[in-house]
Amino acid sequence: MMRLFVIATLAIGALSFTPSCPIERFSRSTATTIISSSLSSTIPSSSVPAKENDDSIWKFVDLNEKIKNMLVCGDGDLSFSASIAQTVHNEDICLTATVLEDQEAHGKIYQRSISNAEQISNFENHKVEFSIDATKLEETFPGQTFDRIQFNFPHWKGKANHRYNRQLIDAFLKSASKMISDDGEIHMALVQGQGGYNAKTLTEYRDTWTPLAYAADHGLLLANVKQFDAMYNLSSHRGVDRGFKIGQEPKMFIFRKEGKAIPTRNQLCCRHELHILLPDNEESLNSQMDIMEGDKIQEIIQEVVPRGIRVEVPARSILLKEDTGYETNMAIFMIVYCGESLSMKRDEADKYRHLAEVAVEEHVPLRENRKGRLVSKPFPSHLLESVVAENGSYGLMKSEK
Numbered sequence: 001m002m003r004l005f006v007i008a009t010l011a012i013g014a015l016s017f018t019p020s021c022p023i024e025r026f027s028r029s030t031a032t033t034i035i036s037s038s039l040s041s042t043i044p045s046s047s048v049p050a051k052e053n054d055d056s057i058w059k060f061v062d063l064n065e066k067i068k069n070m071l072v073c074g075d076g077d078l079s080f081s082a083s084i085a086q087t088v089h090n091e092d093i094c095l096t097a098t099v100l101e102d103q104e105a106h107g108k109i110y111q112r113s114i115s116n117a118e119q120i121s122n123f124e125n126h127k128v129e130f131s132i133d134a135t136k137l138e139e140t141f142p143g144q145t146f147d148r149i150q151f152n153f154p155h156w157k158g159k160a161n162h163r164y165n166r167q168l169i170d171a172f173l174k175s176a177s178k179m180i181s182d183d184g185e186i187h188m189a190l191v192q193g194q195g196g197y198n199a200k201t202l203t204e205y206r207d208t209w210t211p212l213a214y215a216a217d218h219g220l221l222l223a224n225v226k227q228f229d230a231m232y233n234l235s236s237h238r239g240v241d242r243g244f245k246i247g248q249e250p251k252m253f254i255f256r257k258e259g260k261a262i263p264t265r266n267q268l269c270c271r272h273e274l275h276i277l278l279p280d281n282e283e284s285l286n287s288q289m290d291i292m293e294g295d296k297i298q299e300i301i302q303e304v305v306p307r308g309i310r311v312e313v314p315a316r317s318i319l320l321k322e323d324t325g326y327e328t329n330m331a332i333f334m335i336v337y338c339g340e341s342l343s344m345k346r347d348e349a350d351k352y353r354h355l356a357e358v359a360v361e362e363h364v365p366l367r368e369n370r371k372g373r374l375v376s377k378p379f380p381s382h383l384l385e386s387v388v389a390e391n392g393s394y395g396l397m398k399s400e401k
């Protein structure tokens, strides 16, 4: 069996998150009361009202943000928009509720179509629009921006199919990313199992819709994830007027443009290995140990990647030549790039990998046939432990403090 030596220490890092300066508009308890009262007519008997002071519960009016306008996409029978119309009006927010179907088809499919549409458009600052494709918002609303764009439980109308649903959320996020104001947010509710937020392994995560990766491709960061209690009439099951299952833990994924740091838990990462050759002469080996130990490799690489990308070295090992058959001993580092205030795109991460190899090679020689290999597909940072564990069998061991 290979003899492995953990040579230095570095645990999986947790970078502190600096929230933006809050503008307190009204007290938490007041807001909860407003929302509860506006929704009371549509709360299904099984729903539990949001607890006061519970940050895990999603609220459509964020206490910290002033929003002027809100666009709701793919709103089924318009029940969600109807349920928030009064509260949104009280907050001076203009609401645009939209559905994919044309008005005639919508009226035929949904028994609440007309009553919900009336309930919304009775407010002068609200409107209902039909035939709106959430993947082509820039065509429908040219030159406009929204402070909030929301799509609850997007779903391609055919049978459940990851490929089409992934295409739908990818295209929606792409389109919505061009339509939000600078501080705007995209809120996308997903059924349990679609978002991958609680996935325990990479395999489990890859079986979800991987929304973080699509969001990152369009320059979006996952600012927050909250429990979403859907307290309105859930309709529109594959294009017919029927409820659908949302599981025990539906979640609201809240995306923002790049710029502000997001919590470590929400970041997306890519990884690669760095193989460093350790020549056999003891003098040189000693001097190279300076580089190998502690945080040096991490510091060298952090220097060359853009601000907003966090570098971690969560695993490292030395492989002895007797064990590998290679002509020198070798140090292997797992290098991880995480999107902290910049979104993590795989092709960009590959450029960071190249910069890292060039920078490290100024200090120590690299194993030639391990240079230039593509970084991994992006994965959420909470799976880093699991990624490290999976790589243990290839000789990499978790760094220890």
Ligand SMILES: C[S@@+](CC[C@H](N)C(=O)[O-])C[C@H]1O[C@@H](n2cnc3c(N)ncnc32)[C@H](O)[C@@H]1O
Binding pocket: 073, 074, 075, 076, 077, 080, 099, 100, 101, 132, 133, 134, 135, 151, 152, 153, 154, 155, 156, 157, 168, 233, 234, 235, 236, 237, 238, 239, 244
């Ligand atoms: C599971 S239903 C959810 C409906 C509603 N948002 C709710 O929470 O009750 C999925 C919705 O996505 C809508 N949808 C699918 N593709 C769409 C697209 N390209 N643009 C707008 N809506 C779309 C469907 O019309 C349907 O209303």
